[in-house]
Amino acid sequence: xxxxxxxxxxxxxxxxxRRRWMSVLSKADFPDLDALWGNLPxxxxxxxxxxxxxxxxxxxxxxxxxxxxxxxGEMTVTRCAVQLDDGALGFGYVMGRNKPHAxxxxxxDAMMQTPSRRDTLxxxxxxxxxxxxxxxxxxxxxxxxxxxxxxxxxxRGS
Amino acid sequence: xxxxxxxGEQAIENSQKLLAEERRGDTGVPELSLDQIREQMALxxxxxxxxxxxxxxxxxxxxxxxxxxxxQEAIFLLRAYRTTLPRFGVSEPIDTGHMAIRRRISxxxxxxxGGQVLGPSFDYTHRLLDFALAAGDTRPVADIxxxxxxxxxxxxxxILNHEGLVEVEEPESDDTxxxxxxxxxxxYPADRxxxxxxxxxxxxGFLLALGYSTQRGFGNNHPFAGEIRLGEVAVEFAxxxxxxxxxxxxxxxxxxxMINQFKGSASQPPQFTRGYGLTFGHCERKAxxxxxxxxxxxxxxxxxxxxxxxxxxEFVMAHSDNVEASGFVQHLKLPHYVDFQAELVTVRxxxxxxxxxxxxxxxxxxxx
Numbered sequence: 192x193x194x195x196x197x198x199x200x201x202x203x204x205x206x207x208x209r210r211r212w213m214s215v216l217s218k219a220d221f222p223d224l225d226a227l228w229g230n231l232p233x234x235x236x237x238x239x240x241x242x243x244x245x246x247x248x249x250x251x252x253x254x255x256x257x258x259x260x261x262x263x264g265e266m267t268v269t270r271c272a273v274q275l276d277d278g279a280l281g282f283g284y285v286m287g288r289n290k291p292h293a294x295x296x297x298x299x300d301a302m303m304q305t306p307s308r309r310d311t312l313x314x315x316x317x318x319x320x321x322x323x324x325x326x327x328x329x330x331x332x333x334x335x336x337x338x339x340x341x342x343x344x345x346x347r348g349s
Numbered sequence: 350x351x352x353x354x355x356x357g358e359q360a361i362e363n364s365q366k367l368l369a370e371e372r373r374g375d376t377g378v379p380e381l382s383l384d385q386i387r388e389q390m391a392l393x394x395x396x397x398x399x400x401x402x403x404x405x406x407x408x409x410x411x412x413x414x415x416x417x418x419x420x421q422e423a424i425f426l427l428r429a430y431r432t433t434l435p436r437f438g439v440s441e442p443i444d445t446g447h448m449a450i451r452r453r454i455s456x457x458x459x460x461x462x463g464g465q466v467l468g469p470s471f472d473y474t475h476r477l478l479d480f481a482l483a484a485g486d487t488r489p490v491a492d493i494x495x496x497x498x499x500x501x502x503x504x505x506x507x508i509l510n511h512e513g514l515v516e517v518e519e520p521e522s523d524d525t526x527x528x529x530x531x532x533x534x535x536x537y538p539a540d541r542x543x544x545x546x547x548x549x550x551x552x553x554g555f556l557l558a559l560g561y562s563t564q565r566g567f568g569n570n571h572p573f574a575g576e577i578r579l580g581e582v583a584v585e586f587a588x589x590x591x592x593x594x595x596x597x598x599x600x601x602x603x604x605x606x607m608i609n610q611f612k613g614s615a616s617q618p619p620q621f622t623r624g625y626g627l628t629f630g631h632c633e634r635k636a637x638x639x640x641x642x643x644x645x646x647x648x649x650x651x652x653x654x655x656x657x658x659x660x661x662x663e664f665v666m667a668h669s670d671n672v673e674a675s676g677f678v679q680h681l682k683l684p685h686y687v688d689f690q691a692e693l694v695t696v697r698x699x700x701x702x703x704x705x706x707x708x709x710x711x712x713x714x715x716x717x
Contacts, residue, residue, distance in 0.1 A: 206593050214596035218583070247431065248586050248597065249439040250404065251527070252549075252627045254541055256445045256504060256604065258518030260527050261542035263549050263627055266404035266584065268437055268597055284437075284588055286598025287405065328449050328581070332497025335451045335580075338467040339498070 212303050212317050216296040217285045219320040227316050228295055237298050240280065241272035243290035269293040279304045372417050386410035395601075395630025396420055400671060401427030402531075402550045404600050404629050421552075425672050439527075441585040441594050445578065445604045445627070450498050452579040455505045457608065463502035468579060469631075505576040506606050506623065515608060515621040537663045544646055544666065545639075549627060551669030553635040559659040560641030568645045568657030572624065575608040579631050603628045607640035614652045622651060 202210070216224065228234075247265040254261060271283045271293040281301025283293040299316060302308050373380065387394055387410040397409040401424045409427060416422035452468025455461050467473070481487060509515035528543040530550075535543065548556060563570050581601055587594040605626035613619035624644025626636035645659040658664050668674060 202593055209591075210593055210595050214583070217595065217597045218599055244435075246435040246437045247403070248437050248584070249529070250584055250600065251440050251442045252445070252545070252602075253442045253518070253520060254545060255506065255518030255606065255623050255625045257520065258625075259521045259525075259542055260442050261545040261549075262439070262527060262529050262531075263443075263546070263602075264399065264402035264404060264629060265431060265436070266598070266600060267408070267434070268586070270437060270588070272590075282588060282590060284586060284595060284597045286584065286600075288407070329497050330493070331451055331581075332449060332500075333493045333495070334491045335466050335468050336494035336496055336498045337492035338452075338469075339464045339494070340467055 209300070209303070212313075213282070213284070213296070213300055215317050215321045215324065216283070216299055218324055219296075220323070221289050221292040221295075223320060223323055224292065224295055224299075224316075227319060228299070231315065235275050235277075235298075235302060237273045237275050237281075237301065239271070239294065240274050241270070243269055243271040243283075243293045245269050245288050245290070271297045273297040273301055275301045275305070277305060372415075381414055383407055383410040383414065386413050392631060393418075393420060393423075395628070395632050396553060396635070397423045397427055398630055399628040399632050399635060400424045400550055400552060401431070403427050403431045421671050421675055425675065428672050437588070438586060440597075441587065443582045443584060443600075443602065445582060445602065446504060447501065448578055448580040448582050448602070448604075449500070449599075450502055450578055450580040453498075453502060453576065454574075455576045456574040457505060457576075458508070461503075461505060461508065463499045466498055502578075504606065506608065509575075509608070509621060513620065516611075516617075516623055518623065518625075535666055537666075538649075539662055539666060541643075541647070544662065545625065545627075545643060547666045547669055548639045548642055551639070552671035552674070553632065553638065555669055555671070555674075556638035556642050557634060559645070559665065560638035562657065563641050563645045563659045568648065568660040570624075570641070570644050571610040572607045572641055572644065573609070574637065575606040575623075577603070577605045577633060577636065579603045579633070601630050603630065603632050603636045605633070605636035605640040607637070607644055609644050611651060617651070622647070 246268055248268045249265050250263045251260050252263045253259065266286060267288050269283075269285050269288055269290055269292065271290070273281050273283075273294065275281070275298075279301040281297040281299070281304070283296030283298075283300060285293045285296055299312065303312055303317075387406045390410075390413065393413055394406050394409045397412055397420055398404050398406065401409065401412070403409075405427075408430060409423065412423035412426040412430075413420065415426060450463075450466060450468075452470060453463065453466045455465065459465070506515055506518075510517055528540060528546070530543060530546050535547070539547075562568070564572070579601070581599045583596040583599050585594040586597045603626075607624035607626070608621040609624060611617070611620055611622040622644065624640040624642070624647070626639035626641075626643065628636045628639070642659055642665060645657070646662050646665060648655050648660040653660075655661060
């Protein structure tokens with residue numbers, strides 16, 4: 192669904208790729224991410240630049256869905272920044288208050304910026320997480336589809 | 350005015366211990382877990398998140414447990430907690446047009462593209478108590494269709510737009526500041542973003558009653574439920590250090606688009622006008638009530654007379670918040686001993702004067 196959002200054209204291809212993997216990492220179920228991470232054969236050392244911190248983001252809506260912006264309410268978000276030994280900086284911004292999730296998302300974000308690691312990580316971590324997310328969405332969508340109804344208008348007095 | 354009083358520390362401590370024991374209830378009954386509340390009291394959780402103005406199902410579940418199921422108290426707890434957290438920023442506006450839909454109905458079109466999707470709803474239940482639930486250990490299984498619902502379902506309002514039959518909601522410039530009542534005091538007249546934020550946090554019961562009052566003729570606005578949709582939307586946020594937005598998660602929201610007859614004015618042709626409701630989670634009654642009141646509060650914009658409570662923006666906005674309302678009503682329980690002593694003196698003095706006056710000139714009032 193969200194992949195259909197128009198991406199502002201000023202973003203570079205690199206930014207668009209990063210935007211995608213960071214989104215996948217944020218939206219992943221933490222147990223899935225943690226399990227796939229546990230299976231990775233080689234993991235780099237990292238330094239926590241900004242320890243996981245819990246805060247909020249104000250969620251905005253639009254009047255009528257398409258009109259003027261308004262503040263709907265806040266959501267909890269946890270963020271974290273890490274640095275790998277090769278200097279790559281990674282950020283994690285994750286809904287909720289799960290600090291390990293934010294840190295792991297930041298580590299994988301940093302690793303994804305190392306070209307030699309990217310293909311493998313994409314295959315063993317990002318793609319499976321993305322598939323699981325899509326499968327959950329599809330499952331909900333199929334249950335909803337089972338409740339699709341046809342209403343008939345009954346003509347009176349005929 | 351109430352004044353600080355000293356003493357009672359031991360009584361207060363013991364009162365809290367008693368509350369804790371009563372909260373737990375019979376220890377022979379297993380204690381509620383937050384998972385149970387989140388999973389099985391989901392609509393209570395949704396209401397607490399919406400009016401507590403903080404999306405976090407675990408915290409809302411904790412608040413409900415701590416408040417012994419008193420949802421307004423739980424809302425207060427969540428509001429208090431949110432003041433302890435820093436704000437990282439504001440999200441991009443959520444795109445409800447790209448919602449992963451779980452429920453979507455329209456009372457205005459039976460054959461709308463994408464179809465009517467009932468989703469999980471009380472609407473068609475018989476409201477008979479289900480004693481199977483009393484027995485417990487139920488494991489109901491929903492049906493699963495071959496194909497998921499369409500991902501890009503058009504909004505009913507967009508369908509009407511094609512004929513120019515409904516007012517168009519245009520986004521304002523991105524540079525326009527958006528009023529935030531958590532940071533600024535309300536000003537009257539308020540703009541629509543301020544009203545919508547206020548209504549989104551507002552008490553469901555209060556908005557339900559106001560919405561109902563408009564239907565009964567107090568600010569009649571001839572509404573139709575153009576569309577109600579429930580589902581998940583991604584929240585995009587652009588962290589400063591990145592400079593581009595990423596999706597930080599998905600939230601469940603309920604959206605209601607009310608459409609209302611409008612006979613036109615000097616500057617506008619006859620068309621349908623709109624009222625909008627949006628909540629966290631599945632809060633359908635709240636979203637519908639919010640949409641009714643949003644439209645009622647637009648009376649002035651459409652040149653309609655402002656006569657009913659639901660059309661009076663200061664009345665609605667100043668009284669919609671149940672944390673404020675509850676605080677002011679319940680503060681009456683706090684010691685007002687000095688105040689009351691002062692009033693006693695005043696009332697005694699007035700009575701003395703009144704009796705004295707009556708003795709001197711018993712018919713003076715009538716003579717005037």
